[in-house]
Amino acid sequence: MALFNTLSIIGPGLIGSSILRKARENNAIANKLIVADNNPNNLKRIEELNLADVVTEDLTEAAKADCVIICVPVGAVENVAQAVLPHMPAGAILSDVASVRGKISLKIQQILPQNISYVPGHPMAGTEHSGPDAGFSKLFENRWCLLVPPPHTDPHAIHKMEEFWALCGAKTNILADEKHDRICAMVSHLPHLLAFTICDSADNLSGELKTAVLDYAASGFMDFTRIAGSDPIMWRDIFIENKDAILDTLDRFILNAETMAQAIREGDGATITNKIEHSRQIRRKLIENKQV
C-alpha cells in the first residue's frame, strides 16, 4: 500500500520533477500522480517524460489529493496555497519545498482549514539547473530535508512527511522557521549572493581584462560560478523573503573580509595564516561529516 493514494506536485521544476521521478521508481510513495503548472510547456514535457498520471493547469483539480506539494518559487507559494486549500479533501496534507521560511508559514496558517495539515520541508539538495528536464530520482539521496511545520501541527501528518522524504532517500530533521532561515542564510543564501557578486564583478571589468578572466577562470573563480547559473526568480524571492538573516550574515562576512584585507594591507602574516588555518579546520570537519 502506497503512503499516499494521490500525490499532487505543483510546479514540476528541478525539485518537483525529481520527486515525480522518484515516485515513478518507488511505488510505495503514491498510487497516482497529479502535476499542475501554469506553463503548458512544462506540462507537455512532464507528459512526454511520463512522470504523471494527470497533468492540469487547473489548481482546483490538482488540489484533490491527499498530499499536495507546492514546488514553485518562494514568492508564489502563498498564492498557490490560497488557490488549492479550499479544494483539498479533509485530512490531506499541504506541503511546500521553499528554501526560506520568512513569513510564509504565518501567512498560510491564517488561511489553513482546520482539517488540513501544513508540513513544509526544505530538501537541502539541488543543482544549478532548473525545469522538468533538470530533475533526477537520486537528487535527495542521503541529503537532509528540513521539516518546518508550524507549532501544534498534527504529529501524524508530520510523521507521514518524514516517511515521504525517507522514501525519497532523504534524512529529515525538524526545525523552527527562524533557525532554519539563519542556517540557510549561511550555508546557501550567502554563497549564492557571493557567487552572483563575483560574476557580476568580473562582468564589470574593462574589456581586455574581462576577456582574460574568462580565459583563465580555471583557478578558483570556476568553483564560484556553478551556483551563479541558478534561477534568477527563485533567488530574487529567497533574498527578499530571508532579507534580515541574509543581510546580517553578509555584514558579518564583509567585516571578516575586511579584517583579512587589513592584515594583507599591513603584511601581517600571522593573522593571515591563522585565518587560513581556521578555514582548513572547517574544511576538515566537512570532510569528516562526509559533506564533500
Added chain:
Amino acid sequence: MALFNTLSIIGPGLIGSSILRKARENNAIANKLIVADNNPNNLKRIEELNLADVVTEDLTEAAKADCVIICVPVGAVENVAQAVLPHMPAGAILSDVASVRGKISLKIQQILPQNISYVPGHPMAGTEHSGPDAGFSKLFENRWCLLVPPPHTDPHAIHKMEEFWALCGAKTNILADEKHDRICAMVSHLPHLLAFTICDSADNLSGELKTAVLDYAASGFMDFTRIAGSDPIMWRDIFIENKDAILDTLDRFILNAETMAQAIREGDGATITNKIEHSRQIRRKLIENKQV
C-alpha cells in the same frame, strides 16, 4: 633528444612533483631529473616514488642543470634564486612557478648573471592539496601556463620554456607582470580570499548554529570550501605579494555586494534579478569557453 639534458626541480610539491611525474612519462622533457628540498621527508617521498635521478638538500648541486624551476612558496623564491644563480652553468634557464609576480622579477633581475635567462611561468592549474603525493602527470593538460619573462629576455630561452610547457600538456601565453597580477587577483586570489573568509565566518558562529552549518553544508557552502583547504603559507605569501591588486579587487567586490544588499534591503526585485542575469551570462560564457 630531450629538451633539457638536466632539469632541476626545487620544491617538489603539487606543481613540482606534477612536472616530475610528467617528465618521467615523457622522456622528451629531460634526460636527468634533480630534485632539491629543505625538507628531508619530501626528498624521501620523491625517492620512494622514483621521481628523480638525484635528490639533494644542497642547492649548489641542484643548480647544476640547464633548467632550474623553483617551485616553492612565493615568499621563498628570491632566497632560493640567490642560492642557485651563482652556481648555474652559462646558458641555463632559471624559472619559477609563482602564482603572483609582484616585485619578484625585479628582485631577481638585480641578481641575474648576464649568461642566465629568467623565464618564470605560472601554470593555471592546481588542486587544494599540497606536497609530493598531491601531484599527478595530467595536472597541466589543456591548462594555461602564463609566461612572464622580464622585457628583453632572450627569445630562445622563452621559446624553450614554451616548448617545455607544451610537452607538459599546457597552452602558453606571454603576459606582463602587472597584467598577470590583476588577472590572477580576480580569477584566483579573490576567490581564495572569499573561501577562507566564508569558512572563517562559519567558524565564528555560536556553537549550535555552527554545528548546524556543518551538518547542512551541501547547498552552496560546500562549493566554496574546496579551495579553502589550500596551503596557508603559500596563500599568505600570495596575498602579501599581490596586495595592491587583491585589495583593489576586493574593494570593488564589496561595493558590488553592498549594491546587492541595498537592493535586497529595499525589496528591489528588478535590480536583484538583473544582477543574477548578469552572473548567468558570465557562467554561460565560461561554459562556451569550455572552462567548466
